Amino acid sequence: MSITIKDIARKLNISYATVSRALNDRYGVDPHTREKILKAAREMNYLPNAIARGLVNQQTETIGLVIPDITNPFFPEVALGIEDRAGEEGYSVFLCNTNWEQDRELRYLSLLREKRVDGIILAPVSGKTPSNREYDRVEAPLVFVSEARRGMGKSYVTIDNVQGGCIATEHLIRKGYTRIGFFGAAEDELTSGERYQGYAKALRDAGMQEREKYVRFGDYRTNTGSRLITELIGNGD
Amino acid sequence: MSITIKDIARKLNISYATVSRALNDRYGVDPHTREKILKAAREMNYLPNAIARGLVNQQTETIGLVIPDITNPFFPEVALGIEDRAGEEGYSVFLCNTNWEQDRELRYLSLLREKRVDGIILAPVSGKTPSNREYDRVEAPLVFVSEARRGMGKSYVTIDNVQGGCIATEHLIRKGYTRIGFFGAAEDELTSGERYQGYAKALRDAGMQEREKYVRFGDYRTNTGSRLITELIGNGD
């Protein structure tokens, strides 16, 4: 057992409430007593117990980050930013890898609730959404990254994929290309779908025909990507 | 406030001690009562409070993972494995990014201690070690990954870098190459240093001369890598 607030109170012959006050910068503590307390705390290597504190404060200074795959280069970038910013505010972040599995996402959500995190950032598994009820269960603030179904009453920060697909396609058109294809990750995935819309829109706006044989969807979960790309490129026409 | 063990006890008109026992599969609970309790818990959407539980059990089912940079492709791989295995045992993992900064590593160490994690896995910032005292302070099991100074009485799992450098060099020698260079990350970094030793050993064993101009150290923290490689390759001789 490590040293507690009581230990330092006992040593100084004062009530531990006072110690708590001093340690938390609460007003109403004699400057002199405060000094003594701080000094003792330092000497005794006192380290506050975040668990106990969390229990009474109903706040853990902790958030959960739920992502599909930390190994996918997109997510470390996201995680870094989040962890960094969270750290500045004294928050810790739980890393949860769903491995693109829906039920794992759900299990993590409830584990994080048990752990009483103050908030959750979620990059949902693509495809069919769990009933929103599952998301609504979580009492802490829940915000989506990377993917999000708009209008479900939750905050999200995502990429404007339609716009992105559009810009990319327009760029190629401007460059003079005429046989422009689209390769998306998975058809049932939001990101790909939205980018495809942008692609199609750009083509349409330019009065160009979309050619079906140039449009392909794979499944990054099973890594069909490279095969499809090869096929696409080899598609002389 | 979410629903607690007391709520379900009150509803069933039993003591909450019994509820706790039932919920934790403790023996000595009437099968029938147990059923009632489990059922009520389910209906009331009871979710145990891991914080409270942690306080009394002195165990949080949580570990800390401290790494230099989640953005460096090596670490996500490590993180994935750890998180996955931890998850199987019902443990959560805190992700801590030191950004290669020594004092940040130290701060995280103490933050994790406050959070009362059950263990810490640490990929230390390269270079000068903080006094081992800092590492010894942590009362939870601390194990090193990626880098570790042997013989400091801590567990570690690392790569045999000397062997690695040796094998790579031997491979090139066997292929018939004669101008074999070594490019390491940072000179004061253990990994690079060890690999270099392997490189030198292989050369020595093959009776080959190590040529100084083929040996370079950069600093991946400042990304001097690509520049140095170009320089190295361009080094006609």
Added chain:
DNA sequence: ATGAAAGCGCTAACAG
């Protein structure tokens, strides 16, 4: 088999 009560470490009224 079940209940009463103490206690994990800490904060927050409420009194003095």
Added chain:
DNA sequence: CTGTTAGCGCTTTCAT
């Protein structure tokens, strides 16, 4: 300014 007390939600003796 400081001490006493209750309580956060839960587990665990100790009785019954």
